[in-house]
Amino acid sequence: MIELWDGYVWPTIWIVIKIVLIVGPLLLAVAYLTYAERKVIAAMHLRKGPNVVGPFGLLQPMADGLKLFLKETILPSRANRVVFLIGPMVTFLLSLIAWAVIPFGEGLVLADINVGILYLFAISSLGVYGVIMAGWASNSKYAFLGALRSAAQMVSYEVSMGFVMITVLLCVGSLNVTEIVLAQQGPWGMFGWFWSPLFPMAVIFFISTLAETNRHPFDLPEAEAELVAGFNVEYSAMPFALFYLGEYANMILMAAMTSILFLGGWLPPFDIAPFTWIPGPIWFALKIATCLFVFLWVRATFPRYRYDQLMRLGWKVFLPVSLAAVVIVSGVLIAFDLAPGTS
Amino acid sequence: MIVQGLAFYLFAFIAVAAAVMVISARNPVHSVLFLILTFFNAAALFVLMGAEFLAMILIVVYVGAVAVMFLFVVMMLDINFAELRQGFLQYLPIGGLVGLVLLAELLIILGGWTFAPEAAMGGSAPAPAPETVSNTDALGQLIYTHYFYLFQASGLVLLIAMIGAIVLTHRRRPGVRRQNIGDQLRRHPDESVEVRKVETGRGI
Numbered sequence: 001m002i003e004l005w006d007g008y009v010w011p012t013i014w015i016v017i018k019i020v021l022i023v024g025p026l027l028l029a030v031a032y033l034t035y036a037e038r039k040v041i042a043a044m045h046l047r048k049g050p051n052v053v054g055p056f057g058l059l060q061p062m063a064d065g066l067k068l069f070l071k072e073t074i075l076p077s078r079a080n081r082v083v084f085l086i087g088p089m090v091t092f093l094l095s096l097i098a099w100a101v102i103p104f105g106e107g108l109v110l111a112d113i114n115v116g117i118l119y120l121f122a123i124s125s126l127g128v129y130g131v132i133m134a135g136w137a138s139n140s141k142y143a144f145l146g147a148l149r150s151a152a153q154m155v156s157y158e159v160s161m162g163f164v165m166i167t168v169l170l171c172v173g174s175l176n177v178t179e180i181v182l183a184q185q186g187p188w189g190m191f192g193w194f195w196s197p198l199f200p201m202a203v204i205f206f207i208s209t210l211a212e213t214n215r216h217p218f219d220l221p222e223a224e225a226e227l228v229a230g231f232n233v234e235y236s237a238m239p240f241a242l243f244y245l246g247e248y249a250n251m252i253l254m255a256a257m258t259s260i261l262f263l264g265g266w267l268p269p270f271d272i273a274p275f276t277w278i279p280g281p282i283w284f285a286l287k288i289a290t291c292l293f294v295f296l297w298v299r300a301t302f303p304r305y306r307y308d309q310l311m312r313l314g315w316k317v318f319l320p321v322s323l324a325a326v327v328i329v330s331g332v333l334i335a336f337d338l339a340p341g342t343s
Numbered sequence: 344m345i346v347q348g349l350a351f352y353l354f355a356f357i358a359v360a361a362a363v364m365v366i367s368a369r370n371p372v373h374s375v376l377f378l379i380l381t382f383f384n385a386a387a388l389f390v391l392m393g394a395e396f397l398a399m400i401l402i403v404v405y406v407g408a409v410a411v412m413f414l415f416v417v418m419m420l421d422i423n424f425a426e427l428r429q430g431f432l433q434y435l436p437i438g439g440l441v442g443l444v445l446l447a448e449l450l451i452i453l454g455g456w457t458f459a460p461e462a463a464m465g466g467s468a469p470a471p472a473p474e475t476v477s478n479t480d481a482l483g484q485l486i487y488t489h490y491f492y493l494f495q496a497s498g499l500v501l502l503i504a505m506i507g508a509i510v511l512t513h514r515r516r517p518g519v520r521r522q523n524i525g526d527q528l529r530r531h532p533d534e535s536v537e538v539r540k541v542e543t544g545r546g547i
Contacts, residue, residue: 008346083376114477118399125407129379132411136372136418148415155411175396175479308522 018110022099030248031061037296044300068244071237076138079234083137088235088242091130095249098123102256103178105266105280116177117165120257124161124212127250128154131214131221131231134243138234146230149307150214150221156314157211163322164205167329168194168261173340181265183340189271193264201325202262204318206294209254211314213247216299220307255291256284263287351391358384371417375410382406396479 035050035057042049050057075081101116103109113119128151135147169175171194172183186192195202211218221230232243259265264287266280305313333339361380368374382405389398476484486494 080370080372083372113395115395115399115479118396118403122399122402122407125403128407128411132414132418133376144418151411151415155408158407312522312524 015110022110023096026096026099026249026252027245029252030245031065033248033252033292034064034244035061036292037299040293040296041300044297065241068237068241073237073239074234076140076234078139080137080139083133084234085239087130087134087137088239088246089130090133091127091246092242092249094123094126094130095246095253098253099256101177102253102260103181103265104284106178106182108266108281109178112176112178115175117169117175117180120177121158121162121165124250124254124257125154125158127212130243130246134235135231138231140234142228143231143233146221146233150231153211153214153218153220153310153314156311157208157318160204160314160318160322161208161212163319163326164201164208165261167198167201167322167325170326170329170333171197171340177260181260181267184264185267185271187271190264190269193262193267195262198262198325198329201322202258204322205261206258206291208314208318209258210295210298211310213250213254215251215295217302217305218310219304220310251292251295252288255288255295258291259284259287263291347391351388354384354387354391358388371420372414375414375417378413379406379410382410394478396477396482 038060039049039057050060053059053063075084098120100110101113101119103112131150131154132147135143135145135150138144168180172180174180174183184193188196210216214221232240235243266284268275268278268280268283330339358381361377361384364377365374365381368377382401386398386401386406389395389401
């Protein structure tokens with residue numbers, strides 16, 4: 001009995017506690033990301049943004065959530081019911097399970113698996129299913145067109161994201177997420193993080209994450225002027241809220257991936273006194289917040305891409321450049337004997 | 344060990360049940376979704392065997408790319424499934440025969456493995472001991488060191504297949520106006536804009 005408790009039951013409970021500790025703050029962050037988005041864009045437009053509910057409008061996300069919760073869930077009569085409801089669940093679930101391998105500090109990770117970065121890549125490549133299922137099951141032209149656009153877009157940009165990750169992995173020599181961060185530690189401080197040696201790759205990766213999360217200027221799936229709202233037109237109440245939460249949780253996840261791959265994860269910018277006082281998870285959160293701010297800044301600044309321009313950028317610009325970068329980086333690493341694992 | 348056993352039977356059962364649903368579902372889109380479920384459970388079985396790299400690659404390649412293409416095609420086609428079913432009994436003997444041959448081959452391979460592992464190894468390069476390297480490393484050593492030329496050759500076969508597919512489907516339609524970014528960027532204000540002084544009431 002005691003063996004069963006020590007071997008299986010207690011670890012299970014402990015893992016559930018850790019999951020709650022990750023998911024709780026994450027959902028709070030998602031709620032306040034929507035608030036931050038409205039406030040930041042309002043400031044850039046010289047408006048005030050939400051300022052009525054609570055002090056400075058701080059309770060606005062709660063009010064929005066409550067409103068969505070109390071609305072009626074409408075199932076279109078010609079929709080394919082099961083797939084219609086599975087779609088938003090898949091989107092939301094995928095945006096949460098990826099956090100299992102994200103390290104918040106040294107050793108502060110739920111599952112420190114050997115193939116962590118591949119796991120992240122696999123999860124982000126699955127994100128397209130929620131969108132396709134929603135678009136198809138709605139049995140509506142606008143939703144279907146939005147879903148097709150979105151699927152094509154996510155598949156296209158994933159390829160160059162994969163190549164960018166390979167350039168980083170070549171410099172690390174491991175697929176483990178924690179080791180990717182530790183490989184960026186060094187005497188150079190923040191200039192030793194991978195954004196400086198691989199600067200073009202960092203830019204390509206960030207733009208690809210914008211496309212992957214269907215954000216501005218690549219938000220064609222829900223181009224409201226032409227497609228009403230894209231794949232989620234037919235959704236209301238909680239299923240809609242799941243899409244919304246999933247989209248924002250995905251934004252935070254992509255910002256976290258950018259921070260891990262190029263901005264040194266939880267590492268302080270310089271390994272000297274005032275910087276090392278601040279614990280790692282806070283540095284990590286600050287880096288994620290910086291990336292998210294750029295997401296919002298881009299949204300307030302750029303016009304939307306046309307569809308053929310989007311495809312051109314993905315297939316004719318990013319793909320060749322990132323493919324060339326894989327060859328160049330591996331060539332340089334071999335030529336100068338810098339490849340990890342050889343010395 | 345009990346938990347591993349239970350997990351194995353859970354994943355294996357779902358995989359087989361989903362595979363049956365793939366061929367028996369009425370709606371082709373449901374079939375593809377069940378196929379994805381089968382892939383997932385196969386990946387879970389890989390993880391149980393300690394082959395986490397293969398599991399992730401299975402998901403990235405098959406679920407993330409191949410199945411998306413399937414889904415695209417199936418959604419766009421207007422298939423009448425009742426019509427497709429009509430020849431079912433007619434093709435059953437051939438299908439059953441192919442299935443039997445596959446089963447027999449699998450049994451021979453697995454039997455060889457179980458009863459004579461040294462014979463099954465044949466002339467293949469020894470796999471690195473799993474205790475010393477992770478299986479990503481082990482696969483890399485096998486593919487890129489021992490079987491490098493075969494790997495390159497299979498890459499070439501895929502490249503040729505890709506070029507063939509592009510050549511067969513590519514068609515150049517005359518009269519399509521494409522955006523040429525180079526041309527647009529090369530334009531200079533001096534050549535494209537002309538500033539004229541227009542007198543009031545005269546026009547150009």
